[in-house]
Amino acid sequence: MTAPIDATSGAAVSREWPLYEVFIRARGGLDHKHVGSLHATDARMAIEHARDLYTRREEGVSIWVVRSSDIAASDPQDADALFEPARDKIYRHPTFYEIPDEVKTL
């Protein structure tokens, strides 16, 4: 199916609504966690859809939505450059401390 053409701009109009990413806070004090994505025409509709899709079973107390196109992501091709240099720096893990006997609950 060819996309319809916008009468004024002549640009192809997408029939798909924009994609939004949904983040839900399960309980007060916890972080918002990414739970999935959905289509909506605007942010308010995205929140209403998120409520209906992702909180039907009392999964959350707060919803964030963000346009997927507004998320900047790292390129998987850059993974070596970004993440490998950390691999041989084991001293960054806090595993080199002697824990005194008096400390019981660490």
Next chain:
Amino acid sequence: MSGPAPAARPAGVPANALSRYALRLGDLPLILGQRLGEWVGHAPVLEEDLGLANLALDLIGQARLLLSYAGEVEGEGRTEDDLAFLRDPGEYLNPTLVEQPNGDFGETIVRQVLVDAFQLPLYEGLMGSADKHIAAIAAKAVKETRYHLRYSSSWMVRLGDGTPESHARVQGSLNRLWRYTVEFFEEDDLDRDMAARGVAPRLANVRAAWLTSIDEILAEATLARPGEVPYSWFGKRGEHSEHLGYILSDLQYLQRAHPGARW
């Protein structure tokens, strides 16, 4: 289900009148929930399919509580299922608006806005009912209804203030459906009796709140409020449009064909 304590009922209210009033409250969400259910699998997008189904489920839940109570007050052993599935059309007391066909998505939204904006002040008034059982049902339903109005009014604004096509279509739906709202606020003996006994809010107060919220929504949606019409429908007295019979044949088919069938 255990019945409410008789003490929840205000003294001196005749059981048949209270039961009939509870039916009137409960038949609205029953029939509207059934109508909205017709969208399942047919909505414009998957997300709206779920949205409308959610509304329908809330409404059926309200109907269950109210019909159960109507049966208990009546005292003849009729359950919510008996009342939902085994009455004849003239015994249903829902307003005529909620049995109107879904039309296009915009028409469904217009019907929903008109009903949500009515149910909200009605339930708010009923939260102070002298009947504690009805007050408790209203306190639960009012939260659901606030969300329903938020959902339906946001769509009304989107469509009314959208394209020339969407604007013309929802304005047309509003003009067609407006006439059915008159009966919401036409007090009859039962409404007056229930209000006088403190069971129900005065419909004049409900109307004032309804009109305020409708006017706000219409202004934002750039839609015009239709003029008053001389003739009223009275589904709430059991005088229905032709559409109720078709809904009931869907709704009642299983129980009529297989009496007593259960999941």
